[in-house]
Amino acid sequence: TTLGASAAARDSRVFGTAVAASKLSDTAYTTILNREFNAVTPENEMKIDATEPQRGQFSYGNADRIVAHARGQGMRVRGHTLAWHSQQPGWMQSLSGSTLRSAMLNHVTQVATHFKGQVAWWDVVNEAFADGSSGARRDSNLQRTGNDWIEAAFTAARAADPSAKLCYNDYNTDNWSAAKTQAVYRMVQDFKNRGVPIDCVGFQAHFTGGSSYPSNFRTTLSSFAALGVDVHITELDITNAPAAAYTSVTNDCLAVPRCRAITVWGIRDSDSWRSGESPLLFTSSGGKKAAYTAVLTALNNG
Numbered sequence: 001t002t003l004g005a006s007a008a009a010r011d012s013r014v015f016g017t018a019v020a021a022s023k024l025s026d027t028a029y030t031t032i033l034n035r036e037f038n039a040v041t042p043e044n045e046m047k048i049d050a051t052e053p054q055r056g057q058f059s060y061g062n063a064d065r066i067v068a069h070a071r072g073q074g075m076r077v078r079g080h081t082l083a084w085h086s087q088q089p090g091w092m093q094s095l096s097g098s099t100l101r102s103a104m105l106n107h108v109t110q111v112a113t114h115f116k117g118q119v120a121w122w123d124v125v126n127e128a129f130a131d132g133s134s135g136a137r138r139d140s141n142l143q144r145t146g147n148d149w150i151e152a153a154f155t156a157a158r159a160a161d162p163s164a165k166l167c168y169n170d171y172n173t174d175n176w177s178a179a180k181t182q183a184v185y186r187m188v189q190d191f192k193n194r195g196v197p198i199d200c201v202g203f204q205a206h207f208t209g210g211s212s213y214p215s216n217f218r219t220t221l222s223s224f225a226a227l228g229v230d231v232h233i234t235e236l237d238i239t240n241a242p243a244a245a246y247t248s249v250t251n252d253c254l255a256v257p258r259c260r261a262i263t264v265w266g267i268r269d270s271d272s273w274r275s276g277e278s279p280l281l282f283t284s285s286g287g288k289k290a291a292y293t294a295v296l297t298a299l300n301n302g
């Protein structure tokens with residue numbers, strides 16, 4: 001009868017949503033959140049600029065509020081995100097080289113330690129690969145500290161919170177034939193071969209319309225899963241929320257035993273970062289859209 005309960009009935013999957021701390025006082029919002037979802041991802045509150053606004057001074061108020069709300073409702077938390085080229089505070093943007101490397105690792109250690117035991121999955125590293133056909137790493141101040149910055153972040157996160165599942169998260173990695181998808185696949189394969197601690201891969205799944213959803217998405221999910229990692233759909237939204245595309249994405253996850261989680265990137269259309277695109281499952285006034293019914297039906301029967 002709800003997204004979370006129906007996902008839980010499918011081999012204990014979770015159905016989550018991005019949550020903004022500023023909306024936890026909106027009862028129309030929390031009514032849907034508490035009824036429908038069994039996992040949350042803080043939309044911005046665990047990012048580097050939010051948690052370490054000044055170097056060495058950590059700020060957890062809004063993130064703690066979301067974690068407390070989730071725990072009070074028995075929801076699990078996806079932490080997002082420990083290391084990213086974007087949303088860096090000014091002090092970090094201005095660092096480079098070994099100073100940046102150690103500041104990044106300290107950030108990973110401090111934040112993962114603060115939330116130890118409370119975050120089920122961490123997006124340890126977010127969006128580290130370039131778009132387009134190169135298959136290269138994205139250029140960033142973090143990448144310029146050395147190609148091993150990603151594995152260093154994962155190793156630090158594992159040491160800080162050994163029971164958290166550690167994920168790599170990216171976008172435009174849904175199409176199995178894309179160079180970016182293949183590049184991330186090779187990194188995960190290499191990490192597994194060399195014993196770098198990685199447990200899961202997140203596919204953001206920000207689709208710009210029914211037609212941008214790739215028919216080989218299921219192949220992507222199952223191919224990564226075959227490397228020995230769980231796969232998550234982490235930030236799902238689809239322009240104009242076509243019911244058929246939402247059904248397909250849900251069925252793709254259900255078809256892959258290691259696809260453990262689907263998270264939509266917001267609750268109501270008015271909560272979405274894609275303003276004017278109506279990409280979510282609930283209307284701005286909180287009504288269930290056709291896409292909601294499609295997802296629930298797929299969870300129950302797909």
Ligand code: G3I
Nearest residue numbers: 018043044047080086087126127171204206235265272273
């Ligand atoms: O909190 C400030 C507020 O004080 C200020 O008045 C206002 C003025 O612009 O900005 C507010 O911060 C904004 C924040 O969202 C909260 O609303 C930032 O400017 C804005 O850049 C930020 O956007 C977020 C974006 O990531 C950038 O980090 C979106 O909410 C969030 O949905 C989006 O999420 C990302 C994932 O983390 C990674 N994958 C892509 C996804 C979509 O871009």
